[in-house]
Amino acid sequence: MITPRWWQSRPLQLAGALLVAICVVLAWRWSVHLLVRQKRNLEAAVKLRTEDLEREKAELLRTREQMRHFAEHDDLTGLWNHRIIMDRLRQEVDRSRRELTPLSVILVDLDHFKQVNDTCGHPSGDLVLKEIGAILQNAVRSYDWVGRYGGEEFLLILPGSGFAGGRVRAEQLRIAVQAAHIHDGERTIPMTASFGVASGFATRYERLIHAADAALYRAKDNGRNCVIAMELAPEENPEPLED
DSSP: OOOHHHHHHHHHHHHHHHHHHHHHHHHHHHHHHHHHHHHHHHHHHHHHHHHHHHHHHHHHHHHHHHHHHHHHHHTTSSSSHHHHHHHHHHHHHHHHHTTOOOOOOOOOOOTHHHHHHHOOOOHHHEEEHHHHHHHHTSSHHHHHHHEEETTEEEEEETOOOOOHHHHHHHHHHHHHHHOOOOOEETEEEOEEEEEEEEEEEEESSSHHHHHHHHHHHHHHHSSSSEEEEEEEEOSSSOOOOOO
């Protein structure tokens, strides 16, 4: 029996078709493998970039917070600077008028501070300012405000405190300053302060500051290291409170 020639070539054709199919399957599997690997690489790259962006965002937030801190706080003492403490005073005066609650402010001036700079040096003077600032900050309530008014002067704002409360708090602060042990190396620097207190229902922050300043000068004239408190008389024609 003679086998047709086309039948003789059939196994070769089947083998070729099978080989082609195997190559197609292998190529498809390789392409899938490449796609999976590319996807994983892309996901890893996206994850890394997302982490980088999160770090950059956190760094920007920290930088912005630091800039705001430096803009609002005194570099030496860390207390509110003059601009911010005056803004807080305006806000508290407005609140006092709205809620009809008393308000007290205390001006603190370190006694004979120039002598510290002259005899011990400015670094010692800076140390004294930082230590006294910390004493004042730690001795008030959480909702009171303490700021560096300028030079060796500090301003404290006591919301809700009337004449008696403001005077008592100032006397407590005076005792705390006098009892402080400020160590500059092996040397102890004694320090006292004079306090001027103004309390009442002021409609203008300038009136409170003026009264506290006048009380502070009286404290200095009385020999320093003392408290002079003034209670504001009601204003006859208070300015209307704007919304």
